[in-house]
Amino acid sequence: MPEIRLLLVDDHEIVRTGLSMLLESETDMKIIGQASNGVQALEMASELHPDVVIMDITLPDISGIEVTRRLKAQHPEIAVVALTIHEDQQYFFEMLQAGADGYVPKRAASDDLIKAIHAASNGEVYIYPSLAKVLVADFLNQSSDAKNEVSVNGITLREQEVLGMLAAGQSNEDIAVSLSISKHTVARHRENLMRKLGLHSRSELVKYAIRKGLIEP
Numbered sequence: 748m749p750e751i752r753l754l755l756v757d758d759h760e761i762v763r764t765g766l767s768m769l770l771e772s773e774t775d776m777k778i779i780g781q782a783s784n785g786v787q788a789l790e791m792a793s794e795l796h797p798d799v800v801i802m803d804i805t806l807p808d809i810s811g812i813e814v815t816r817r818l819k820a821q822h823p824e825i826a827v828v829a830l831t832i833h834e835d836q837q838y839f840f841e842m843l844q845a846g847a848d849g850y851v852p853k854r855a856a857s858d859d860l861i862k863a864i865h866a867a868s869n870g871e872v873y874i875y876p877s878l879a880k881v882l883v884a885d886f887l888n889q890s891s892d893a894k895n896e897v898s899v900n901g902i903t904l905r906e907q908e909v910l911g912m913l914a915a916g917q918s919n920e921d922i923a924v925s926l927s928i929s930k931h932t933v934a935r936h937r938e939n940l941m942r943k944l945g946l947h948s949r950s951e952l953v954k955y956a957i958r959k960g961l962i963e964p
Contacts, residue, residue: 750777751868756788756814757830758807762853766801767831769857776864785809792818792825799867801860802847804831804838809842812838812845819846826867830860835894839878848950849873872916872950902943909936914953 752778753761761937763781770776780795782788785806792800800818804811815827828849842850849863852875863873904908905926912922917934926933946952 750775751864752795752798753864753938754779754791754795754800755781756783756806756811757803758783758784758805759875762803769860770864773794773861785811787816788814789817792822796822797825799826799828799848799853799864801830801864802827804829804833807827811874812841813841815847826870828860828863829869830871843953848952850878852873852878870950872914872953873914879917884943891919901908902940906936906940908942909933910940910952910956913937913940914956926937 748759753770754891754947755766755778757763757766760783763783767778767781774831779797780791781881782791788806802811802815811829811831815829818825818827823846826848827846828851829847830851830853831842832853835840839850848867849872851860851863851873852910855875864876866873892961897919908926909922912925917925919930920929921935922933923930940952941947944952944955946955
């Protein structure tokens with residue numbers, strides 16, 4: 748199994764030390780660099796080309812949100828997982844809009860961060876469960892105001908519901924139960940969404956939904 752190469756970005760040395768001890772105990776993860784500010788993070792990302800960057804939001808020079816935006820513009824292949832004390836919606840949505848592939852609060856269990864890193868390295872999006880609920884609720888509130896059966900790019904209201912739930916990280920099985928439809932129907936809606944929108948992954952679905960205002964803070 749190939750190693751996941753990680754860059755840690757946090758201005759507190761004690762946090763970076765703790766993360767290093769935690770993550771290097773995983774057999775498939777390797778810390779290749781540590782940055783204490785945004786400028787250093789961008790320089791090290793360009794030099795080291797990590798698979799995943801663990802990004803704090805509050806940094807002494809540039810916010811982690813802006814660092815993520817610049818990093819994804821320069822190196823879209825590098826995944827970014829936010830690890831932060833901030834759990835309010837503003838930071839959450841702004842980080843996703845910047846291109847983050849995961850969002851985990853620092854109070855979360857270590858397993859949540861491990862899951863987020865694995866998901867991000869595989870091109871998926873991981874959102875901490877309590878925040879995923881915010882994403883789904885906001886999306887469904889947006890959808891409930893719609894008057895017509897067909898919306899953006901010919902997407903039906905049911906497809907919008909599936910899009911919001913997929914973007915929040917729910918599985919086909921979870922969506923099927925929530926909407927009282929079969930897993931095969933969910934899979935068909937997902938295929939239709941990908942085809943209509945020209946998308947290829949859950950990560951792209953999340954970013955599309957936010958960019959088009961289907962999910963808003």
